[in-house]
Amino acid sequence: xxxxxxxxxxxxxxxxxxxxxxxxxxxxxxxxxxxxxxxxxxxxxxxxxxxxxxxxxxxxxxxxxxxxxxxxxxxxxxxxxxxxxxxxxxxxxxxxxxxxxxxxxxxxxxxxxxxxxxxxxxxxxxxxxxxxxxxxxxxxxxxxxxxxxxxxxxxxxxxxxxxxxxxxxxxxxxxxxxxxxxxxxxxxxxxxxxxxxxxxxxxxxxxxxxxxxxxxxxxxxxxxxxxxxxxxxxxxxxxxxxxxxxxxxxxxxxxxxxxxxxxxxxxxxxxxxxxxxxxxxxxxxxxxxxxxxxxxxxxxxxxxxxxxxxxxxxxxxxxxxxxxxxxxxxxxxxxxxxxxxxxxxxxxxxxxxxxxxxxxxxxxxxxxxxxxxxxxxxxxxxxxxxxxxxxxxxxxxxxxxxxxxxxxxxxxxxxxxxxxxxxxxxxxxxxxxxxxxxxxxxxxxxxxxxxxxxxxxxxxxxxxxxxxxxxxxxxxxxxxxxxxxxxxxxxxxxxxxxxxxxxxxxxxxxxxxxxxxxxxxxxxxxxxxxxxxxxxxxxxxxxxxxxxxxxxxxxxxxxxxxxxxxxxxxxxxxxxxxxxxxxxxxxxxxxxxxxxxxxxxxxxxxxxxx
Amino acid sequence: xxxxxxxxxxxxxxxxxxxxxxxxxxxxxxxxxxxxxxxxxxxxxxxxxxxxxxxxxxxxxxxxxxxxxxxxxxxxxxxxxxxxxxxxxxxxxxxxxxxxxxxxxxxxxxxxxxxxxxxxxxxxxxxxxxxxxxxxxxxxxxxxxxxxxxxxxxxxxxxxxxxxxxxxxxxxxxxxxxxxxxxxxxxxxxxxxxxxxxxxxxxxxxxxxxxxxxxxxxxxxxxxxxxxxxxxxxxxxxxxxxxxxxxxxxxxxxxxx
Ligand SMILES: Cc1cc2nc3c(=O)[nH]c(=O)nc-3n(C[C@H](O)[C@H](O)[C@H](O)COP(=O)(O)OP(=O)(O)OC[C@H]3O[C@@H](n4cnc5c(N)ncnc54)[C@H](O)[C@@H]3O)c2cc1C
Ligand code: SF4
Ligand code: SF4
Ligand code: FES
Numbered sequence: 001x002x003x004x005x006x007x008x009x010x011x012x013x014x015x016x017x018x019x020x021x022x023x024x025x026x027x028x029x030x031x032x033x034x035x036x037x038x039x040x041x042x043x044x045x046x047x048x049x050x051x052x053x054x055x056x057x058x059x060x061x062x063x064x065x066x067x068x069x070x071x072x073x074x075x076x077x078x079x080x081x082x083x084x085x086x087x088x089x090x091x092x093x094x095x096x097x098x099x100x101x102x103x104x105x106x107x108x109x110x111x112x113x114x115x116x117x118x119x120x121x122x123x124x125x126x127x128x129x130x131x132x133x134x135x136x137x138x139x140x141x142x143x144x145x146x147x148x149x150x151x152x153x154x155x156x157x158x159x160x161x162x163x164x165x166x167x168x169x170x171x172x173x174x175x176x177x178x179x180x181x182x183x184x185x186x187x188x189x190x191x192x193x194x195x196x197x198x199x200x201x202x203x204x205x206x207x208x209x210x211x212x213x214x215x216x217x218x219x220x221x222x223x224x225x226x227x228x229x230x231x232x233x234x235x236x237x238x239x240x241x242x243x244x245x246x247x248x249x250x251x252x253x254x255x256x257x258x259x260x261x262x263x264x265x266x267x268x269x270x271x272x273x274x275x276x277x278x279x280x281x282x283x284x285x286x287x288x289x290x291x292x293x294x295x296x297x298x299x300x301x302x303x304x305x306x307x308x309x310x311x312x313x314x315x316x317x318x319x320x321x322x323x324x325x326x327x328x329x330x331x332x333x334x335x336x337x338x339x340x341x342x343x344x345x346x347x348x349x350x351x352x353x354x355x356x357x358x359x360x361x362x363x364x365x366x367x368x369x370x371x372x373x374x375x376x377x378x379x380x381x382x383x384x385x386x387x388x389x390x391x392x393x394x395x396x397x398x399x400x401x402x403x404x405x406x407x408x409x410x411x412x413x414x415x416x417x418x419x420x421x422x423x424x425x426x427x428x429x430x431x432x433x434x435x436x437x438x439x440x441x442x443x444x445x446x447x448x449x450x451x452x453x454x455x456x457x458x459x460x461x462x463x464x465x466x467x468x469x470x471x472x473x474x475x476x477x478x479x480x481x482x483x484x485x486x487x488x489x490x491x492x493x494x495x496x497x498x499x500x501x502x503x504x505x506x507x508x509x510x511x512x513x514x515x516x517x518x519x520x521x522x523x524x525x526x527x528x529x530x531x532x533x534x535x536x537x538x539x540x541x542x543x544x545x546x547x548x549x550x551x552x553x554x555x556x557x558x559x560x561x562x563x564x565x566x567x568x569x570x571x572x573x574x575x576x577x578x579x580x581x582x583x584x585x586x587x588x589x590x591x592x593x594x595x596x597x598x599x600x601x602x603x604x605x606x607x608x609x610x
Numbered sequence: 611x612x613x614x615x616x617x618x619x620x621x622x623x624x625x626x627x628x629x630x631x632x633x634x635x636x637x638x639x640x641x642x643x644x645x646x647x648x649x650x651x652x653x654x655x656x657x658x659x660x661x662x663x664x665x666x667x668x669x670x671x672x673x674x675x676x677x678x679x680x681x682x683x684x685x686x687x688x689x690x691x692x693x694x695x696x697x698x699x700x701x702x703x704x705x706x707x708x709x710x711x712x713x714x715x716x717x718x719x720x721x722x723x724x725x726x727x728x729x730x731x732x733x734x735x736x737x738x739x740x741x742x743x744x745x746x747x748x749x750x751x752x753x754x755x756x757x758x759x760x761x762x763x764x765x766x767x768x769x770x771x772x773x774x775x776x777x778x779x780x781x782x783x784x785x786x787x788x789x790x791x792x793x794x795x796x797x798x799x800x801x802x803x804x805x806x807x808x809x810x811x812x813x814x815x816x817x818x819x820x821x822x823x824x825x826x827x828x829x830x831x832x833x834x835x836x837x838x839x840x841x842x843x844x845x846x847x848x849x850x851x852x853x854x855x856x857x858x859x860x861x862x863x864x865x866x867x
Contacts, residue, residue: 106727107726107727113742117741152722475651513656514655519656519711521656
């Protein structure tokens with residue numbers, strides 16, 4: 001039997017799990033509040049998903065169009081989320097994002113500038129005005145490096161290449177977390193009064209995705225096992241434009257900034273097909289001729305926006321339809337053309353990493369030829385259910401922020417609203433943890449039995465004589481989700497998916513990793529599979545529960561939004577024997593916010609003085 | 611069937627190790643990282659390799675391929691002509707942890723030694739104003755994905771092992787970024803000479819050549835820093851004037867203010 005006293009123990013007031021934008025911002029706040037703070041991450045510092053974000057960070061600063069303000073950002077976010085967002089979160093996010101951007105600038109971020117020397121802002125899908133603060137198409141790198149360079153001087157202890165396995169509890173409240181060092185495979189116990197999860201999403205469950213190996217939903221699964229709730233997980237964002245060729249990069253993201261900067265989508269007949277897919281609700285604000293769309297691009301404020309910039313769910317479904325009806329490109333996507341829209345030097349300046357990515361990986365020059373693109377699993381709108389102001393979960397002392405938390409985006413996320421989410425709610429999670437710890441009368445204790453069973457669960461994978469190959473189970477899972485729980489869903493397939501997931505659970509229970517525990521990716525893969533399976537099952541069950549089509553969730557057997565769909569959020573929690581699924585009734589929004597969300601633009605811009 | 615190709619991959623822990631040979635089917639469009647993943651999934655589940663983005667954005671997958679420091683996710687298989695075996699090994703400048711994974715912690719320690727930006731006050735309306743052209747050159751440095759390939763090739767670190775005397779090209783351009791930042795108020799010049807070792811670099815430009823982000827590290831960061839060091843110690847008056855009136859009053863450095 002394992003001797004607990006031999007396991008390394010590290011004590012902090014608060015431990016942050018995840019060092020993307022959300023985790024780093026949370027840790028910085030904790031430290032600023034005087035807490036002894038530790039942060040753990042699976043990879044090296046600075047390599048989290050946030051580094052890959054391209055297009056920008058949404059904040060209504062009004063630098064490019066002075067009509068912009070937080071109310072319009074709030075309205076766009078609610079409309080983009082098909083009104084299923086948590087009202088208060090959407091409000092806080094829109095109000096606080098500009099201050100968080102200014103703070104980043106003080107910490108060293110160098111955003112692209114306007115002619116007047118202010119922070120420049122670009123157009124993006126679903127955002128009424130140019131709103132995305134950016135640096136070319138590498139905004140995530142700027143964000144994470146800024147937080148990293150600032151954070152390392154704030155007395156935060158960074159534990160990198162260290163993977164959290166499961167949370168520890170003292171009664172109801174959280175008491176810490178057990179993790180292992182990737183380098184040695186040794187275990188470590190982090191004792192803490194509060195834990196902040198900032199572990200990102202779980203799109204590694206689909207075969208075509210834009211995510212890295214880290215995105216296995218560890219935080220979601222840890223919170224679930226510890227008694228937390230998952231919310232809105234039926235809403236997975238399939239980004240409309242992933243690379244489709246060559247096979248080895250299938251799914252790799254092509255930023256929406258290509259369309260924001262004028263790129264258009266064409267089918268194999270050369271037709272700009274998005275004009276045929278404008279939803280009624282957006283018709284009044286969308287151009288209906290190419291001529292008008294082009295005028296808008298040139299800055300004509302009387303023109304309406306091009307249909308390529310409709311929300312991502314709409315564009316992804318349109319692409320899927322074009323391909324299915326035989327109007328796709330040679331490798332099963334559609335064409336995205338920027339070559340005929342912008343001069344080569346501007347493409348290279350505004351979209352350098354896209355230029356580079358296609359040149360190096362697909363042997364294609366985007367200043368000369370159109371790209372081939374198709375939908376790719378990209379982002380989790382749903383996640384751990386949290387309090388809108390403090391980010392606390394149902395488990396006392398457990399907080400969540402960033403992509404692993406739910407609420408801000410509702411049924412669909414607008415591009416750029418994630419990076420702003422990270423800094424707004426990362427900070428709030430830090431404040432929440434501080435408030436919680438201040439009220440704590442004694443330090444929670446860790447429990448030897450819990451530690452033992454967590455460690456055993458991980459070492460069993462190495463110690464058993466034989467078992468299935470973790471990589472092959474993962475591939476199997478990805479194909480299952482792609483096939484049965486993809487962009488377009490239907491009861492029958494979802495049911496088949498559930499049966500398949502049961503089979504995969506059995507496989508995973510006897511998974512075997514070869515080799516020792518030292519820097520062993522096969523072992524990590526096997527450990528992460530357990531989390532990914534929980535996430536996959538949660539999506540599947542939530543997708544069955546929501547019998548309508550809304551945002552990122554489309555049911556072929558229940559087309560269109562239904563009024564009833566607006567009255568609840570789907571909540572998943574751990575029951576005594578399996579997953580519990582229930583509908584949580586939504587509360588009425590505060591009157592002021594509701595009228596704002598449904599107001600006309602003119603009213604919010606204050607042009608009519610109302 | 612996709613054509614097969616031979617690979618010699620370094621396997622081992624710490625100072626112990628050897629090349630193992632693998633024959634792998636190579637599909638169109640594959641990069642070296644795909645080959646390693648294929649070996650991992652089908653043959654050696656525990657082959658240690660770092661990666662994250664698979665698109666040249668995170669800098670995790672640096673290694674030496676046929677002796678050249680490269681990002682394995684951006685090295686396409688069709689760039690190798692003939693059918694000689696392809697040799698894949700870890701970065702030489704850093705100690706091996708296992709297989710292709712090296713201990714790069716030293717780099718993180720260097721960054722921690724560098725004082726961050728301390729900006730001057732905002733304009734009265736709450737904004738900072740900087741002309742795009744005054745930040746173009748620091749944005750070049752900020753493209754860095756911290757792959758540490760430049761650190762790997764720099765002979766001061768690689769052959770002379772002077773990690774205690776020189777922070778290396780990656781952190782020289784981090785220093786240049788801060789020194790050239792139009793809002794910055796910290797003076798790092800004495801430390802650049804004394805603690806960070808600007809004098810150790812003898813401008814061989816190997817670092818610039820391997821940088822996957824094409825950052826002109828030597829020309830645009832290190833040489834200007836060396837010039838600043840020289841002019842400071844040569845002409846302190848010039849320096850004081852620069853700090854009081856801003857760089858524009860002295861030699862043009864492209865700043866807006
Ligand atoms: C290619 C791409 C482009 C994007 N572009 C944009 C954009 O332009 N604008 C925008 O707003 N959004 C964009 N997004 C979305 C956005 O980047 C992400 O949603 C966001 O960065 C998530 O940040 P995070 O801090 O929540 O998590 P991440 O940055 O993913 O960080 C997660 C952290 O948790 C750690 N972690 C996970 N599990 C564990 C564990 N078990 N133990 C220890 N640590 C763990 C990881 O190591 C990592 O450090 C993009 C996403 C992708 C993939
Ligand atoms: S130019 Fe200087 S920093 Fe770059 S490799 Fe040569 S010696 Fe090293
Ligand atoms: S400067 Fe270039 S080579 Fe050096 S770490 Fe940065 S990206 Fe890599
Ligand atoms: S995996 Fe990110 S740069 Fe290669």
